[in-house]
Amino acid sequence: MGTFVVKGGHPLKGEITPQGAKNEALQVISAVLLTPKKVTISNIPNILDVMKLIQLLSKMGVAVAKVDESTYTFEAKNVNFDYLKTEDFRKEASSLRGSIMVVGPLLSRFGKGFMPRPGGDKIGRRRLDTHFIGFEKLGAKFNFDANESFFTVEAKELKGAYMLLDEASVTGTANIIMAATLAKGTTTIYNAACEPYVQQLCKMLNRMGAKISGVGSNLLTIEGVSELGGTEHRLLPDMIEIGSFIGLAAMTHSEITIKNVSYPDLGIIPDSFRRLGIKMELRGDDIYIPAQDHYEIDTFIDGSILTIADAPWPGLTPDLLSIFLVVATQAKGSVLIHQKMFESRLFFVDKLIDMGAQIILCDPHRATVIGHDNAIKLRPTVMSSPDIRAGVALLIAALSADGTSVIHNIDQIDRGYQNIDLRLNALGANISRGL
Incomplete structure (x- = not known):
């Protein structure tokens, strides 16, 4: 089924072009x-x-x-x-x-x-x-x-x-x-x-x-x-991959430019990441994300906890909620992630909890994340990818952790992300592929 061995804890830098959708x-x-x-x-x-x-x-x-x-x-x-x-x-x-x-x-x-x-x-x-x-x-x-x-x-x-x-x-x-x-x-x-x-x-x-x-x-x-x-x-560039790279940059304190993103077709995605405190600039049709040591989750106007939920377009795509969840684990503040569409998509959070994340799984559709504000790094661990999007969320978590993590069942990741190990290694990641 294939395995990724990930040596995390290192910032990445450079340019990356998203694959076709x-x-x-x-x-x-x-x-x-x-x-x-x-x-x-x-x-x-x-x-x-x-x-x-x-x-x-x-x-x-x-x-x-x-x-x-x-x-x-x-x-x-x-x-x-x-x-x-x-x-x-x-x-x-x-x-x-x-x-x-x-x-x-x-x-x-x-x-x-x-x-x-x-x-x-x-x-x-x-x-x-x-x-x-x-x-x-x-x-x-x-x-x-x-x-x-x-x-x-x-x-x-x-x-x-x-x-x-x-x-x-x-x-x-x-x-x-x-x-x-x-x-x-x-x-x-x-x-x-x-x-x-x-x-x-x-x-x-x-x-x-x-x-x-x-x-x-x-x-x-x-x-x-x-x-x-x-x-x-x-084909358009893949908006899910673009969102994954935004989250990756924030979690690993990396300076990354995502090339040729077809920004008008991203809808609410960039602003949703901004509500987690992630800074980015639109340069032509590229998204530039500067290295950030800290990012703070917004609240609603009345001060209540921010909720990030999926919805039919032009709402937020459900395919990115796994990424938002993992990125929130190192933010300052708390957020409620509400996955309305699929009742089994949040079950991968047990792996993040094993890594030291503070997450309360409220029910199959909702999870509350209390961010560490990078005061406590995630721990490396051995885990298995349950689906495409959770698999990449776990890969991002492993790249942010101090030490070596192992991710099994990476065929699930390969189903949706082209040569993700080689492309991230070109930015400075350390991901090796095993049997």
């Missing part, structure tokens, strides 16, 4: 199934989840060509539906949470889609009802074989419909958008997710010939078209 990649790469024409996508991160999806598409019959280290072309002329009925497809697709994103494009273009129950992080319930309820409203018939854990959707013809989503699911919205692009008539999606990832998907589809309006809002209108063409698309 993982969550966007899983959506737009799946969208190539909507057309037989060539689609070129650049700034693709070389991470496990994305490479697994590309490999899955290749096995499905999509012609995939690597142009350079981060650019691929895709041509879905000859999709092999026989492969979708094989045991190999079940194995490959079930190991990847993002595999659910191929169902909408397959249903839209070919009238049928198959998918085993997808895998991914074990962070709590991640229901798929929004996806399939949306497909049903477009006219598809849905079946779930509980014995085989296999989903099937079929439709002779998809027809546009009005729908009010039961939750503003990012992947659910994206999947329904892709299904609706080739449907007959007009589809209206209210309570749609409007994250930059979804906006990017819509912009890409519009360049391919789709007719999607309301992009960037929670009310999308999609006029179905008969076919889509090819296009070129570049």
Whole structure:
């Protein structure tokens, strides 16, 4: 499963460029199934989840060509539906949470889609009802074989419909958008997710010939078209990685410049870190974080304890709450971290408590952090990464600790962060990879 050996306690310095956005990649790469024409996508991160999806598409019959280290072309002329009925497809697709994103494009273009129950992080319930309820409203018939854990959707013809989503699911919205692009008539999606990832998907589809309006809002209108063409698309920088680097700089007293961050697409993220007392400057499209010995958590106007909580965009992404939590352990002051979406995502705090952090886990969704103000350093320890985001939070904790820590199960980190050990070592970190 792989191990990181981390020698912490040393400040880092230098420039780092964020990878392409993982969550966007899983959506737009799946969208190539909507057309037989060539689609070129650049700034693709070389991470496990994305490479697994590309490999899955290749096995499905999509012609995939690597142009350079981060650019691929895709041509879905000859999709092999026989492969979708094989045991190999079940194995490959079930190991990847993002595999659910191929169902909408397959249903839209070919009238049928198959998918085993997808895998991914074990962070709590991640229901798929929004996806399939949306497909049903477009006219598809849905079946779930509980014995085989296999989903099937079929439709002779998809027809546009009005729908009010039961939750503003990012992947659910994206999947329904892709299904609706080739449907007959007009589809209206209210309570749609409007994250930059979804906006990017819509912009890409519009360049391919789709007719999607309301992009960037929670009310999308999609006029179905008969076919889509090819296009070129570049992924945004990964906002989760950018937030991780901001937190890393604060925890390790490091002077770091994060290059080419696409600042307008970061939303509330920078200001949320500023409320923890972290200083930063916008220099062009770069974020400069100076070395800080101390950072103090803000309070609400009435003096009550600050709460940092996740919310649908333009609220704070839940993928960064693990980072906020670990950064708060060395701040001055206290903060309540409220993870509303996933009931198992805060369970990694026991590892931080072992390292000497002062954290009270109030319930599965809330944790109160009492910062040390760097008066007491975290202790090195041996731990295991439970999921992508908690794994990086633990890596940041290990880099701030005095001594050598060991992190097992780093495949979870590799799923979302490209060569994170090599890139941080270039800034002065001491991370070695073992078996």
